Amino acid sequence: MKNNSRSSKIIAPCGTVNYSHLVEAITARASNDRYIVLSMVDESFTDMAINFYETNLRPNNIGNYLFIGIGIAACCILYRESLACFHYADDPSAGDASAFGTADFNRKVNIKSDLIWESLTANFTVLLCDVDVIILQNPFDEIRVRFHRYVRNSIKCILLFCLVLFCVISVVVIHWLTD
Secondary structure, three states: OOOOOOEOOOEOOOOOEOOOEHHHHHHHHOOOOOEEEEEEEEHHHHHHHHHHHHHHHOOOOOOOEEEEEEOHHHHHHHHHOOOOEEEEEOOOOOOOOOOOOOHHHHHHHHHHHHHHHHHHHOOOEEEEOOOOOOOOOOHHHHHHHHHHHHHHHHHHHHHHHHHHHHHHHHHHHHHHHHO
8 A cells, every 4th residue: 555644844934843744743633532623724725724713613622623734834824823733735736725626626635635544544533624614513522422322332233143143053052952
């Protein structure tokens, strides 16, 4: 398997201190149970990223977030606002909004795909948010409840399967012994 891990400089020109790899940066920002909100942002959307933090993350007490910077300028702007940002990749159109379907847009989508893959393969539970969404309440509470319900139901199914298997084996053994 090809390793698409991107790395960033340890000290960025604007004074931000970044981790050398995405997984290190996410680990530092994620909750203890490895939940995190990631939002990819380039320079053209830093104002929306700041607004996303001020109107969604902070009011809902979501501290386990990380902005993923495309281009160092995005992280420099967010750093000046005391927002966590990891410089993940550079792109020639990082300072411009990209129209759907263009080569610039497709390149940025591919960067986002790499970001998602790298985060999930490092065993994080990731909520990937665009910066133009509204979060009405902390989503991790519901995600945790649903996850635990899923695990509990899965365990019940496994136990039921084992019980049925035990009964079938018992019937076969009894039948074999009586023959």
